[in-house]
Amino acid sequence: xxxxxxxxxxDGYFENLQKRxxxxxxxxxxxxxxxxxxxxxxxxxxxxxxxxxxxFVLRRSTVPVASEDEIIEYLIASDITLAQIEDYLxxxx
Amino acid sequence: xxxxxxxxxxxxxxxxxYWHIRSLVxxxxxxxxxxxxxxxxxxxxxPSFRGESSLSTWLWRIATNEALGFLRKxxxxxxxxxxxxxxxxxxxxxxxxxxDGDKAQRQLAKAILSLPPKQRSVFCMRYxxxxxxxxISEITGTSVGALKSSxxxxxxxxxxxxxxxx
Numbered sequence: 001x002x003x004x005x006x007x008x009x010x011d012g013y014f015e016n017l018q019k020r021x022x023x024x025x026x027x028x029x030x031x032x033x034x035x036x037x038x039x040x041x042x043x044x045x046x047x048x049x050x051x052x053x054x055x056f057v058l059r060r061s062t063v064p065v066a067s068e069d070e071i072i073e074y075l076i077a078s079d080i081t082l083a084q085i086e087d088y089l090x091x092x093x
Numbered sequence: 094x095x096x097x098x099x100x101x102x103x104x105x106x107x108x109x110x111y112w113h114i115r116s117l118v119x120x121x122x123x124x125x126x127x128x129x130x131x132x133x134x135x136x137x138x139x140p141s142f143r144g145e146s147s148l149s150t151w152l153w154r155i156a157t158n159e160a161l162g163f164l165r166k167x168x169x170x171x172x173x174x175x176x177x178x179x180x181x182x183x184x185x186x187x188x189x190x191x192x193d194g195d196k197a198q199r200q201l202a203k204a205i206l207s208l209p210p211k212q213r214s215v216f217c218m219r220y221x222x223x224x225x226x227x228x229i230s231e232i233t234g235t236s237v238g239a240l241k242s243s244x245x246x247x248x249x250x251x252x253x254x255x256x257x258x259x
Contacts, residue, residue, distance in 0.1 A: 004221055005112070005115070005116055005202070005221055006192060006193055006194030006198040006199075006201075006202060007112075007115055007116075007119075007121070007189075007191060007192060007193075007202075008121075008191045008192065008193045009111075009121060009191055010121075010191070014107070014108050014111070017107055017108075017111065017125070017128065018103055018104060018107055020129065021103040021107055021128075021129065021132045022099075022100045022103050024099070024129075024132055024133055024136050025096045025099055025136055026096075028133055028136055028137065
């Protein structure tokens with residue numbers, strides 16, 4: 001292939017290259033388990049923060065809604081009559 | 094993966110990867126640096142290699158990306174000095190003491206180096222390394238159809254470039 005490209009290399013280059021490349025593991029530290037998981041941990045932390053912020057915003061913006069039973073109890077306890085309720089429903093339809 | 098396995102990988106692929114990178118960047122000195130960078134990346138990324146593609150495809154992908162990244166930087170530098178792709182190719186070939194072709198072969202090398210980097214990588218993998226289109230497709234993430242047209246376009250450009258010199 002080198003002939004086809006007419007490129008050349010110095011004598012003994014590939015032997016020397018193999019020696020240099022074989023020394024890489026001793027020179028370069030392999031990423032530790034912790035380093036390997038760091039991007040995933042960062043992603044998980046971002047997700048958790050987004051959920052917390054979303055939850056906080058939703059809680060603040062949600063108007064408390066009374067349950068059906070609470071509404072009925074309120075209506076019973078109040079002096080409101082059935083006719084008044086009917087009137088209200090008809091005028092607000 | 095253990096160090097012995099890595100050394101086996103170096104023994105089996107370092108020379109082929111060197112020629113692959115050399116065909117893309119032209120100069121011996123740059124190819125030497127880039128093959129070293131490629132194997133450092135390989136060593137660091139080996140634990141995450143899941144075998145979704147063959148080992149050789151994975152190695153070629155790392156080497157190709159490394160070379161294309163280098164070529165991008167070289168192009169930016171050359172552009173800042175108002176140097177065209179042709180002038181850059183001329184400078185790279187003429188300043189490399191490890192080129193042993195005659196005048197016509199020198200012209201061909203310059204013409205190849207004046208192709209846009211991605212097109213050059215497709216041309217070199219197909220023409221010099223004779224890799225099947227399917228493997229080039231896995232390496233580059235480009236469809237076989239697009240690769241074929243890129244190759245033919247490159248071959249046409251080279252023909253025009255060489256004829257214009259003659």
